[in-house]
Amino acid sequence: MKLTLSTLAVAAGLAFAATSLSAQAETIKIGVTPGPHAQILEAVKPIAAKQGVTIEIVEFSDYVVPNQALDSGDIQANSFQHAPFLDNQKADRGFKIENVASTVTFPLSIYSKKYKSWNDIPEGSTIAIQNDPTNGGRSLLLLQAKGLIKLKDGVGFKPSPLDITDNPKKLKFLEIEAAQTPRTLDDVAAASINTNYATSAGIDPSAIILTEDAKGPYVNIIAVRSVDKDKPWVKVLVDSYHTPDVKNFIEKTFKGSILPSW
Numbered sequence: 001m002k003l004t005l006s007t008l009a010v011a012a013g014l015a016f017a018a019t020s021l022s023a024q025a026e027t028i029k030i031g032v033t034p035g036p037h038a039q040i041l042e043a044v045k046p047i048a049a050k051q052g053v054t055i056e057i058v059e060f061s062d063y064v065v066p067n068q069a070l071d072s073g074d075i076q077a078n079s080f081q082h083a084p085f086l087d088n089q090k091a092d093r094g095f096k097i098e099n100v101a102s103t104v105t106f107p108l109s110i111y112s113k114k115y116k117s118w119n120d121i122p123e124g125s126t127i128a129i130q131n132d133p134t135n136g137g138r139s140l141l142l143l144q145a146k147g148l149i150k151l152k153d154g155v156g157f158k159p160s161p162l163d164i165t166d167n168p169k170k171l172k173f174l175e176i177e178a179a180q181t182p183r184t185l186d187d188v189a190a191a192s193i194n195t196n197y198a199t200s201a202g203i204d205p206s207a208i209i210l211t212e213d214a215k216g217p218y219v220n221i222i223a224v225r226s227v228d229k230d231k232p233w234v235k236v237l238v239d240s241y242h243t244p245d246v247k248n249f250i251e252k253t254f255k256g257s258i259l260p261s262w
Contacts, residue, residue: 026233027054031066031078033179034059035200036258037220040104040241041079043249048240053233062179063132064089070225071095077228077237079103080196082218084157085134098229101222101238104250105259106195108138108218109211111203113185118148118209123169125189131175133158139192140164142212157217195257205257219261 032038038057045055058075060066066078067089081089083099090097115121129139137158143149150166151159161173174188181193182201190209193201212218222241224234240246247260 025052025054026236027056028076028233028237029056029058029074030237031058031060031069031075031080033063033066033080033196033200034061035196036104036106036254037080037196039253040246040250043246044237044240047243047245048236051236051240053236053240055237062177063135067093067095067097067223070097070223073225077222077224077234079220079222081223082134082220084138084217085132086221086223088132088134088158096226097223098226099221100224100229100234101241102261103220103222103241105216105219105261107212107257107259108135108142108192108194109198109208110139110142110190110192111185111198111207112190112209113207114189115209118146118190121169121171121189121209124172125169126172126174128174128176128181128184128188128191130178130181130192130194132178133160135178135192135194136160136175138218142192142210145212146210199257 030041032041038059041055041057048055060069060080063081063085066080067086069075070078086097086099089095110127130136134157137160140149140151140159140161140163141157144151148169149164149171152163152165155163174184176184178194179197181191182197182203184191193203222238228234242262250258250260
């Protein structure tokens, strides 16, 4: 009789454990832009799956829709943007979205198919930059950091071409959607292109004529809705991303063009 009761107790315990595990299991949709962010999430997926969280990766072709989709609940998280961009989106659009973890840094670079160095860029040339305030501003700040233009004092992270106070080469700026900047390279002297879009477009890194320093404020992040930030799956997602396996994947795959930032 004791054996039977023990057996029943074990069986009941196993059933409870199975029910608890089932209750903890989650399937979450994470928005990314094509290229490195999607590749890194593929490396995160099996690690999260071992902890009961199934990741479905949803790719978006621009920088605006992923936050709209997250705010509306169509996806549960996104991993594609740096913190200043999210702050700008929240201020402009009222999104109730939170930064829950740092991921990687993509040093912004300026590429050219026509010229081997910035010094070769002729006076009056057209430079393509992103048309969203944060990334376009970042491009102008890169040019200022290299001593090539000057901007008004106090412009913060979102200067525009209207804020340029000194432009020795009399450069013209073509503002275009970030995802489309690689396509301008045949038509402009140079283009500022976010690393993920340059990688997706197969642009040779040898075309880089200017690049940001490795350290800066533009660390990419994982974002979730404010109402979800304390849910267990968020911790699983972050912990799965912040693992030595994922760090090694980033370092071996991208060879320094993308840097782990945790």
